[in-house]
Amino acid sequence: MSATRASLLVQGADATGIVAAVTGVLGRHGANIVSLDQYSDDPRGGAFFQRTVFGLDGLAAVRPALTADLDEELVKRYGLTWTLRDLSVPKRVAIFASRSDHCLLDLLWRHRRGQLPVTVAMVISNHPDTAEEVRGFGIPFFHVPSAGPDKSAAEAEHLKLLKDNVDFVVLARYMQILSGDFIERVGVPIINIHHSFLPAFVGAGPYAKAKERGVKLVGATAHYVTEELDEGPIIEQDVVRVSHADTAADLARRGADVERAVLSRAVLWHAEDRVVRDGRQTIVFA
CATH class of the missing domain: 3.40.50.170 (Formyl transferase, N-terminal domain)
Structure with missing residues (x-):
């Protein structure tokens, strides 16, 4: 299977450890990060935004487990919102x-x-x-x-x-x-x-x-x-x-x-x- 390229958008209140949480989740599921851009309007609790593009073999099969992991790490732990999209589907x-x-x-x-x-x-x-x-x-x-x-x-x-x-x-x-x-x-x-x-x-x-x-x-x-x-x-x-x-x-x-x-x-x-x-x-x- 060829790697599917996907985008992950994350936003919410800034906090220490968000980037590590995102990369950790993707790494555990075998994703290869292609690019990662982030912005915070105030690192002391301001608004945080991040766009990550990654490649992952068999994204469709892995997606339910990946989604659950993202919810656990980003939503429950940090109160963030996120969206994940398969970039191969225009x-x-x-x-x-x-x-x-x-x-x-x-x-x-x-x-x-x-x-x-x-x-x-x-x-x-x-x-x-x-x-x-x-x-x-x-x-x-x-x-x-x-x-x-x-x-x-x-x-x-x-x-x-x-x-x-x-x-x-x-x-x-x-x-x-x-x-x-x-x-x-x-x-x-x-x-x-x-x-x-x-x-x-x-x-x-x-x-x-x-x-x-x-x-x-x-x-x-x-x-x-x-x-x-x-x-x-x-x-x-x-x-x-x-x-x-x-x-x-x-x-x-x-x-x-x-x-x-x-x-x-x-x-x-x-x-x-x-x-x-x-x-x-x-x-x-x-």
Whole structure:
């Protein structure tokens, strides 16, 4: 049997001996640790986070005993929480999009080239414009119109498509606001890409507003979606320098480049279990 690579995420209150406990448990079950990253915001009882990647022959067979050992050492002894995942099984993702296709097609291109370790289960859009391009990648495309103030019918259709079928959702410039009810009922993380460092230039025409203000930087923010619009925990951000000579179209083009890069990094890190949510913040083991 070849070794299965797995990730172990641990978080909770910091205490002496946690790292030794984790490595001890893995060692007793024959695991070979490939990488181990940790962070504590205060070694005297602050918050502790750790990501460990290891290889283990026959993980499926060993998993019940390993799970029991982790519970005994980490939960009962230290009061920590932990998650274990087989990295050979890609997370399933649904991508939501609208007419703007640069982030959508970039994700599909990176996925086809093997740069994103996910299974793209479907693309859902409120417009049919990108249907043929998406299907050209061999990905199912679903057109779910979402017009007017009442989004309940569209969200009900979304839930039918998504429920128990995906591990997370990516909003690739999906120009609709998700209701709190939908966010709760879908039951998986949702990642959004925003056209600026948050909060700034909200609403329509962000790059025209940026041009009017004479900005010298444009950027993008990838974050988890919560009921508070554009206030979710931030995963990744980046900027590019611009000048007074750039037109609004120039800003939009350069901003689109940053959006693609930031969103693809956020999706990659989430897919590889590199992101740990802690309240309104994230710990990213990039």
